[in-house]
Amino acid sequence: MNxxxxxxxxxxxxxxxxxxxxxxxxxxxxxxxxxxALFLVISLNVKQITDIVKSDVQxxxxxxxxxxxxxxxxxxxxxxxxxxxxxxxxxxxxxxLDKFIKSFGTEGSIFEYYRGADNPLLNxxxxxxKEGYDISFISDTIATLYGVDxxxxxxxxxxxxxxxxxxxxxxxxxxTLVLSVLAIFLITNTIKITIQARxxxxxxxxxxxxxxxxxxxxxxxxxVIIGILGALVPIAVTVYGYQALYQVLNGVLITNLxxxxxxxxxxxxxxYLLLIVGITVGLVGSFISVTRFIRWKR
Amino acid sequence: xxKIKDVSKTYxxxxxxxxxxxxxxxxxxxxxxxxxxxxxxxxxxxxxxxEEKPTIGTVEVAGINIGKLRFGRIPYYRRHIxxxxxxxxxxxRKTVFENVMxxxxxxxxxxxxxxxxxxxxxxxxxxxxxxxxxxxQLSGGQQQRVVIARAIANKPKLLIADEPTGNLxxxxxxxxxxxxxxxxxxxxxxxxxxxxxxxxxxxxxxRTIALDEGHVIADLPxxxxxxxx
Numbered sequence: 005m006n007x008x009x010x011x012x013x014x015x016x017x018x019x020x021x022x023x024x025x026x027x028x029x030x031x032x033x034x035x036x037x038x039x040x041a042l043f044l045v046i047s048l049n050v051k052q053i054t055d056i057v058k059s060d061v062q063x064x065x066x067x068x069x070x071x072x073x074x075x076x077x078x079x080x081x082x083x084x085x086x087x088x089x090x091x092x093x094x095x096x097x098x099x100x101l102d103k104f105i106k107s108f109g110t111e112g113s114i115f116e117y118y119r120g121a122d123n124p125l126l127n128x129x130x131x132x133x134k135e136g137y138d139i140s141f142i143s144d145t146i147a148t149l150y151g152v153d154x155x156x157x158x159x160x161x162x163x164x165x166x167x168x169x170x171x172x173x174x175x176x177x178x179x180t181l182v183l184s185v186l187a188i189f190l191i192t193n194t195i196k197i198t199i200q201a202r203x204x205x206x207x208x209x210x211x212x213x214x215x216x217x218x219x220x221x222x223x224x225x226x227x228v229i230i231g232i233l234g235a236l237v238p239i240a241v242t243v244y245g246y247q248a249l250y251q252v253l254n255g256v257l258i259t260n261l262x263x264x265x266x267x268x269x270x271x272x273x274x275x276y277l278l279l280i281v282g283i284t285v286g287l288v289g290s291f292i293s294v295t296r297f298i299r300w301k302r
Numbered sequence: 303x304x305k306i307k308d309v310s311k312t313y314x315x316x317x318x319x320x321x322x323x324x325x326x327x328x329x330x331x332x333x334x335x336x337x338x339x340x341x342x343x344x345x346x347x348x349x350x351x352x353e354e355k356p357t358i359g360t361v362e363v364a365g366i367n368i369g370k371l372r373f374g375r376i377p378y379y380r381r382h383i384x385x386x387x388x389x390x391x392x393x394x395r396k397t398v399f400e401n402v403m404x405x406x407x408x409x410x411x412x413x414x415x416x417x418x419x420x421x422x423x424x425x426x427x428x429x430x431x432x433x434x435x436x437x438x439q440l441s442g443g444q445q446q447r448v449v450i451a452r453a454i455a456n457k458p459k460l461l462i463a464d465e466p467t468g469n470l471x472x473x474x475x476x477x478x479x480x481x482x483x484x485x486x487x488x489x490x491x492x493x494x495x496x497x498x499x500x501x502x503x504x505x506x507x508x509r510t511i512a513l514d515e516g517h518v519i520a521d522l523p524x525x526x527x528x529x530x531x
Contacts (some may be wrong), residue, residue: 007407007410045340205393207391208393208404210377211351211385211387211391211453212408213377213378213379213380213381213405213408213409213456214377215377215378216374216377218377276312298482
């Protein structure tokens with residue numbers, strides 16, 4: 005038994021001797037990570053979806069035909085002074101017609117007739133806003149400016165959708181944190197018991213000049229092993245479960261607007277994350293125990 | 303070897319354990335420290351094995367100032383001293399051989415060298431034939447020999463024996479003291495034996511230091527101690 009294999013051997017011995025406690029700790033980590041995986045899958049997909057939806061959250065400002073070029077430039081300055089405005093993009097009549105035609109797909113070509121002097125559309129500014137600002141308020145403010153004909157934005161429903169999705173994400177995050185604390189607590193207890201079972205050994209180790217790390221390492225390793233064991237099932241469920249889900253739903257949720265993240269490398273990133281969280285939770289739990297229950301007197 | 307200079311120790315709870323103790327021990331000496339319960343013997347040991355710091359004064363072992371020792375260095379220091387306790391403190395699930403081996407694993411000694419050294423010390427304490435037994439298969443005297451073997455495995459310069467014969471009858475006590483004498487002689491290890499057993503002190507005469515209520519009340523180079531009570 006050399007200096008590198010010793011902590012491993014002793015860690016496995018410790019876990020084996022208290023197999024019941026080991027099992028409950030592993031189970032706690034498993035549950036925590038399963039839920040965490042679930043929320044990660046949801047919230048990361050929600051993020052993807054909200055990013056798509058958010059790109060639609062822009063204010064379409066139609067400019068009066070009577071406004072000359074200097075007036076249009078002044079309007080730009082005026083809009084840009086409003087608090088919360090992010091970008092302002094000018095889109096002239098022709099560009100507006102292009103978008104209009106495009107929105108009809110293949111049948112849009114009939115509107116080509118309007119191109120040129122007969123174009124009934126208006127010049128426009130596309131205004132995007134910074135996150136956290138009230139789009140309806142900004143849009144109302146823009147509507148009062150001189151030279152603005154009409155203002156349009158995605159509307160309240162878009163905003164509500166984003167808020168709802170953010171709530172899901174935050175709720176999941178909080179629940180995962182709470183469960184992590186619970187898992188850490190259970191691991192702390194497991195390690196405490198294995199420490200108490202070996203308190204004589206620890207005392208002897210001190211007498212014969214074992215360093216703190218020598219005494220600590222098997223217990224820390226026990227925590228890490230619990231974390232890794234606890235991460236196995238959630239990783240398998242995530243990798244295979246998401247793959248299956250993606251196939252069943254054909255990569256989309258209800259409409260093409262809600263595209264799911266592609267399976268790879270998404271599931272591998274999740275697997276790494278779960279493993280790292282499992283190890284961290286195990287390490288933190290055992291570290292708390294080791295510092296609390298092995299008294300570091302001189 | 304051991305220099306205790308003007309040492310006083312007051313514990314945090316206000317108990318005064320030692321008053322202005324001065325003590326000098328040369329390398330290779332065998333010294334008894336004798337005194338009744340509460341005389342400060344245990345505190346003296348704790349100061350030497352770095353468990354406690356002196357409140358005033360300095361404790362120096364082999365040129366190392368124990369009170370100034372950083373926390374992280376203490377384990378390395380302890381490898382230079384061996385400590386034997388009254389309650390044997392052997393690991394019940396390990397054999398005699400493994401118990402002694404354990405002390406060497408802690409220092410990361412190469413395996414073959416460590417095995418060689420374990421056989422050596424088991425031979426020295428006269429318990430080689432019990433190498434594969436477990437502690438509970440041994441008598442008290444035999445267990446104490448294993449503890450001694452473990453304490454000297456690292457070739458300590460100083461061996462502290464805290465009431466090593468407290469649990470043993472007179473014959474076994476004599477054997478253990480003779481063994482400590484042998485180690486003192488053959489390995490040139492300084493031995494500091496703490497006891498309250500006046501019989502031992504008078505049968506195997508060595509330099510004897512008597513403590514009472516935290517004071518050194520006698521330092522007899524030729525040993526032999528008369529209880530004045």
